[in-house]
Amino acid sequence: MARLKLIVAYDGADFAGWQSQRHGNTIQDQLERAFAAICGETVRVHGAGRTDAGVHALGQCAHADVTRPRIAPERWIGALNRHLPPAIRILRCTRVRPSFHARYSARAKTYRYVLWNGAVLPPFEHKRAWHVAEALDFGAMSGVLKRFEGEHDFAAFSANRGKPAESTVRSITVARLRRAGPRIIFEFTGSGFLYKMVRLIVGLLVQIGRGAVEGDEVRQRLSNSGARTTRTRLVAPAAGLILVRVRY
């Protein structure tokens, strides 16, 4: 038995997210099907994070146990890629200690969110960026961005998945924002993220950029110690979100 650590990139546009579904075309399903085709047996693949339908990855991380320890880890890259659709690619494969767990051993994740702030969304950006045509106050957005850094109760930035008992306190170590032509690129690094947290943060930032919400709303939502906001929350669409890397 050998435990493999995989770095996986995918264009999430045509998949029903990471997590295996009974009738769903998910990334995890595709990976497990590729392993089954190679190994002739069921191999369970564990991901670092469950990305939603339409969300992309440049460096998702996963682990899997295989019963052929003598196959060199690098050889799995080509073998798996031959059985995967071109929208999913194994970039790296290494052998790791049996105690390594893609999800529980993760120390930090970095997400990127890409927004296209121009009149027309170019064809190459379709399903890869959020198209916001109206003018955004970049200064207003960058002015409040740093408030997300540090440890906060992000309850106001999470979508309820029926686990109210779980802590909603998370820590963001780096929150960044830059402009590259009509592109506005957000980047968040943290120890962990709640469900839809990045998309809700970006949604609020865009509301602030539009001038529809005051910048002070960030402080209020973060200090509201767990109580959900009653104001309408904007969830940035999945297409703009990219899981960039997972650190261990």
Added chain:
Amino acid sequence: MARLKLIVAYDGADFAGWQSQRHGNTIQDQLERAFAAICGETVRVHGAGRTDAGVHALGQCAHADVTRPRIAPERWIGALNRHLPPAIRILRCTRVRPSFHARYSARAKTYRYVLWNGAVLPPFEHKRAWHVAEALDFGAMSGVLKRFEGEHDFAAFSANRGKPAESTVRSITVARLRRAGPRIIFEFTGSGFLYKMVRLIVGLLVQIGRGAVEGDEVRQRLSNSGARTTRTRLVAPAAGLILVRVRY
């Protein structure tokens, strides 16, 4: 009657090329359908160049005559985009003199060709770059590139379309090549291009980069005054080709 000049961008992956076909899903068909939906009558769209199936455009140019001259040109952008799939976008629309012709008035075109020279093709590059996994001698390719500049008989770099009487002399004003990580990006500007000319030039450059063909082959094929080469020619796949701009 007003003549409109359109700048069109498209992701060519899912289209059967530019030119209208009886049962084809082409860019021209899509544009003419959008005009028909808006105008309630047939509007013929003339493109600067007929890109093949799978070829992309950042700045294809087209013209069309409309019978509603009082609609401001800018308003056509939104109107057409509402009737087009997201993979085709009108970027600009201006009114031009009736003698302007997208194809015949064109003075120069710039094509880009993107090659991914790495072990694994990332999902975001799928259908947008040519994946060449093996090592390429960048120096050998850039060393011969400038030989394509100037006026030459490009017969050895054209695919016969049954018009043998037509001149195969063309002029390339700029031939460029650069590396950006695993990406190798070729750029060619010229007054006109023969059918598959860019893809045959890139095909030969890759054969030279692989060491399969001597660099001197470029000179031989260009000096062979119209005679076709008997050696196997490599046509770079359509997916890596982008029509960047048309100058008038």
